[in-house]
Amino acid sequence: MTNCFERELAALDEMRRKAAERVEADAMLGFRASTAGLIGCLDRVKRAYVRLVGSAEPSMRRVIEEVDGA
Structure with missing residues (x-):
């Protein structure tokens, strides 16, 4: 996805x-x-992120939420 950003x-x-x-x-x-x-x-990045958070284990979801809040 980085290439997508760089190209665009x-x-x-x-x-x-x-x-x-x-x-x-x-x-x-x-x-x-x-x-x-x-x-x-x-x-596309937003949808991938939503899928990642939605499919994460509960402990990993807490870590993601903490990073988001930082």
Whole structure:
């Protein structure tokens, strides 16, 4: 999933740079697509985390909750 973040953040940064320079008329569309990709990636991470917590043993769940609260 780290690769997913790195790839989407790199694409987002590149599209933001293009939009700022106004190099291409469709740069903003690419920026929006990258943003949507990043949001999708974050959603997958969230769902994986929810599955992890839901399937954890009770003692491990307490550890996860303590780390979350920190």
